[in-house]
Amino acid sequence: MAIVELKDVVKNYGGKGSDAADNAVDSFNLTTKDGEFIVLVGPSGCGKTTTMRMIAGLENISGGTISIDGRDVSQVAPKDRDIAMVFQSYALYPHMSVFENMAFALRLKKLPDAEITARVQEAAKVLDIAHLLERKPRALSGGQRQRVALGRAIVRQPQVFLMDEPLSNLDAKLRVDMRAEIVKLHRKLAVTTFYVTHDQVEAMTMGQRIVVMLNGKIQQIDTPQRLYEWPANIFVAGFIGTPSMNFLRGKVGADKRSVANEHFNLTLTGARGGALAAHAGTEAIVGIRPEHLSYLAPNDPIAENVLSGVVEVVEPLGSVTMIQVQVGPYRVTAQIESHLTVAMGEPIRLRCQTDKLQVFDATSEQSLLQAPAAS
Amino acid sequence: MSSPAVAVPSRGKPAKANLSGAPVRRLLAPAVIFMFVWMIVPLVMTLYYAFRRYNLMMPEVTGFAGITNFKLMFTDPTFWDSLINTLVLVGASLVITVSVGLGLAILFNRTFAGRGVARTLAIAPFFVMPVVTGLIWKNMLFHPVYGLLAWVFRHLGLNPIDWLAQYPMLSIIIMVSWEWIPFALLILLTGLQSLPEDQIEAVRLDGANRWQEFRHIVVPHLGQVLYVVVMLESIFFLTSFAEIYTTTSGGPGTATTNLPYYIYQSAFFQYDIGISSAAAIGAVILANIFSIFLIRFVAGNLNTGSRR
């Protein structure tokens, strides 16, 4: 268990004539809590693996410092960092049995045989692979290999776990199961964990805190709930949540509460009400999640904070129905109750939940809302 | 650059050892130094000697020779003979090994009972020590009286040929080809077996006949493989030595003296280090003409199969 601190960490692979614009990871700052489960998430190529490999020591850092429990490990070899890593490819040693794979690190530490056996068997029991210990990796299924890779990490009893997309090679069902199991394992061991994924659902369900990255830069570090409610910018807002948030461009009204153009006029309410005080007349982008739009019966008298358009696509998912509605130039996705019958080509009115609206500056794309201080 | 945190590795700075502690330089150095000492240093020394007066019989005559060694070499008719012989040997052996090798490769690319055995027998000559090749052919096959070929000729009512005396260069070419046809066969066969099957099926469906199939699919695919065979063989043929050493010793006269043998003779029989070094430089240049293309090819192939 440990606190990991990354301070102004930079990675530049240093190709020909590369400069700060080519940084694979740029001024990365993060301090974990002891035993925290941190998820790094972002689209492919955003620098997640690079960050992970720098923490592991597999990659030199180009700037900044990394410390574990206050010890600067920036120049320390991987084997002396007391970390364990689960590779995306699992990287099991093909010529060793499952037992030997898990025992390898312990043998290198010259632990007594009895302890090695005890630790491996303990881990095998936890992971439910005790019956596979004599097999070679090639005789295992994908899910089993995954467990062995986890087992190899946990027998080490390291200070920090690093996992780089450990579930991406599994099929969908197994992935969901393993997700839960890794969370359970973390709760049991309470070891500080970095977990990389490009799948925001995985990130949201697993992370205690999530680091959203884009182009080597941290976009936001927050709990799943706050990422969802208070995304710092358009990228995070669009990346978190399925289906993605809808974005509509307009101007902040003179009342300093609403954003509007000829197709809509939405007024912020609740905690968000005063947020636009300093922004009257600013070009802004309103964000609204599909689940915060609801169906409005044609005869309903409500006329405020309503989007009117024509149904273009209807996707019944069983529990809910996704519809796409053309509102002026905008294609808006909404999630409506499944018992409602809407037909393609018909006009429809959608009501916005105005205490859930997001507003972003149209040029900087940063949120104009003030998130409440984290509890 | 504005951000002070960005440390782009500068060119002058010595490369830091990677964190994993693999001492890359120390792992690499022994092999590199070894090759440097055994190949590059002598090569440079050869170049140096080529411009020196240096005869082991006349140790008191030393000094810078300018291009005298090259002048002497170029006025030595034996050198020109050896150069021509070298080119004839390389050219003829290439034509024979590649064409026969290709024919055999196609023949062995069919499935038939006992193919493995037949192929194995056919490639065996490649593993025969060149010295043995020379002696077996010279004595038991080429001998004008007791050789097997003489016996065959007599049976056909022909006059036996004294191969090494009458057709010395042809004899050498036959021996070299015998050793290297298997090489061409083996590599071309490997090439044929990696032919794109789906493309062949496709042209067959398009109604192509055997010749068209060969011309449009097999030839382009094999082109690369042939290129490699030609380049490698050229370099090996350029340096043929043992076959000549054990059979004709470069003769009769200079009929089978090739460049390596010429260098060997200048150095070990005339003790002229200067001239033989000059000729050695010639041999290196000749080999380079081929190897440059080959090395570029190898270098180009280097990363096509790499991971990540």
Next chain:
Amino acid sequence: MKDRTIGGILLTALAYFVALVMFFPILWMLLTAFKTEQNAFTIDPHFLFVPTLDSFRVALEQGSGYLHYALNSVVSAVVSTLVGLLLAIPAAYAMAFFPTKRTDFTLVWMVSTKFIPAVGVLIPIYLVYKQLGLLDNLAGLTLLFTAMNMPLLVWMVYSYFKDIPKDLVEAADIDGATTLQTMRKVILPLALPGIASAGLLALILAWNESFWSLTMTDHTAATLAVYIASFKSAEGLFWAKMSAASVLTVAPIIVLGWFAQRQMVRGLTFGAVK
């Protein structure tokens, strides 16, 4: 699909015939080795004869020196291959798993030294060896064989290492292995078949090497190539013995070579043909 048409049968027959023609000189050598000297040296060759092991006996007997040369051949081939592997494996490891900007250049440079003709470096090596007393010295010859095979070994081992995912090296690294431990416990066991075939090929090439043996050794360090070459002036006197000695020299290599066929293609063409 077997071809049972007339043409197919003819082609098959042709393939057998050609294989036999190619193999014939070796077969003839083999037959001659089992003849008496009188039987071997006749105007009309004997195809049927009572085989005898006499020639082998003569070739192997104390005074013939065969064993002396054979020992030199074995030592120089085996030791040069082992030394070559000892140098090539770390180099290949560094280049395959820790490539730098210079790696491609280094590798191509290594390969290109293979294409320097031996005569290009013969004279200085001869003179320096003479100075150092390494002429007709087994260690000196062995090191030459090592140099001759090094490019091939480096390249082949490198290409086998390239087939191993780098993840394994990194996993071992994180598991706490030193470079040496990673090499010994993870990489070498996985690359062993490849390394063995590279070694086999180097062994074959060193065994058959004649140029350096003929120029740099005389008797003490002379290999079988030199011994066999000494028959060159023995006009018809010792054909059976020469054949027997040749068979003993060539047979093991042909057998090894048959095993190494596929790897050989990959190795000798530096990966251009697989």
